[in-house]
Amino acid sequence: MGNRNKIDFWSDFWIEKTSLKISFPRIYSIAVKKCGKIKDFGCWIQGRWAWRIDLRRRLFEWEIPLWNEFRLVLNRAVSVHQCPDSVIWSGTQDGQYIPKAFCSIVASQGTLADPVWGLVWYKFVPPKVSAFVWRAVHLRLPVMLELVKRGIICNDRCLCLFCNLEPEAVNHVLCLYAVVWRAWQRWCSVWNVNLVFPMNVKQLLEVWFAQKIRQRVRGIWRIGIFGFIWIIWIHRNKSRFKGYSYSADQIFNHALL
Ligand SMILES: [Zn+2]
Known part of the structure; x- marks a missing residue:
């Protein structure tokens, strides 16, 4: 990303193994701008890089997951802070994105100041899952409200x-x-833990890690929250995009596996 002026947004292999044009032909076909460098597809707003990809029309319902995926891929290439040269995946040999590279890149940018950071990147959790929880803590998941905020879908x-x-x-x-929340409570009751109703994912994480759990099983308890968040998201997506219904029992049973 340091070469925002040189890299062709759609045609160069700068994020994925292939170009964005090849990875996301559908999005490319409805994008207004078909050529240009990375710098032409966004700008800095208050120290944050904001993508600006205009589309010729509103997305169809079935295109939304695709669009979300596209945005996630792009956002992976953006750092939290304005630091133009720190966003590439230079840590990996082929320049390909891997979550671990992402961790160390973000870690090197002073985000460590927030104590929740240490919780999110808990040592036994796969980086992919930690990266997801980190996005959840920062409200960076493609849920409807966030998409509305970004003007991707309409308010209603x-x-x-x-x-x-x-x-x-x-x-x-x-x-x-x-x-x-019922699923969370059920999980906690297995552990004899009474959780206070949290305000948000961040607080849940903090409260979770503050629980006094016997040392022998503490690791399992702590990993549990990551697995649980992950499973809830999978259920939410299945439910939203494939019409599956879900219940607290299903989430709970899935978590037991
Ligand atoms: Zn609801």
Whole structure:
């Protein structure tokens, strides 16, 4: 990303093993701008790189997961802070993205100041899962509310599909939604833990790690929260995109596996 002026956004192999044009032909076909360097597809806003990919039309329902994937791929290439040369995957030999490279890149940027950082990158958790939880803590998941905020979908579609009461926010999906919270509580009751209802994923993580669990099983307890968050997200996606229903029991049973 240091070469924002030189790298061709659609045609060069700068994020994935192939070009964005090849990886995301559908998005490419509806993009307004078909050529240009990386710098032409975004700008810095208050120290953050913001992508700006204009589309010729609104997305069809079935294109949204594709679009989300595209955005995630792009966002992986962006650092938290303005630091133009630190965003490439130079840590990996072929320049290919791997979560571990992502960890060390972000780690080198002073984000360590936030104590939640140490929790998210818990040593026994696969980097892929940690990266996901990190995005959840920072509300960077493609849930409806976040997509509305970014103007990707329109306002009237941001309600949570399951309860139809609240906007589909990251914290709602992963912990506050009643069904999901029941699954959390069930998990905790197995451990004889009484969790206070958290405000958000970050707080849940903090409370989780603060629990006094016997040392022998503490590792399992701590890994559990990552597995649980991951599973809830999988259920949410299956439910949203494939029409599966889900319940607290299903989440719980899946987590036991
Ligand atoms: Zn809901």
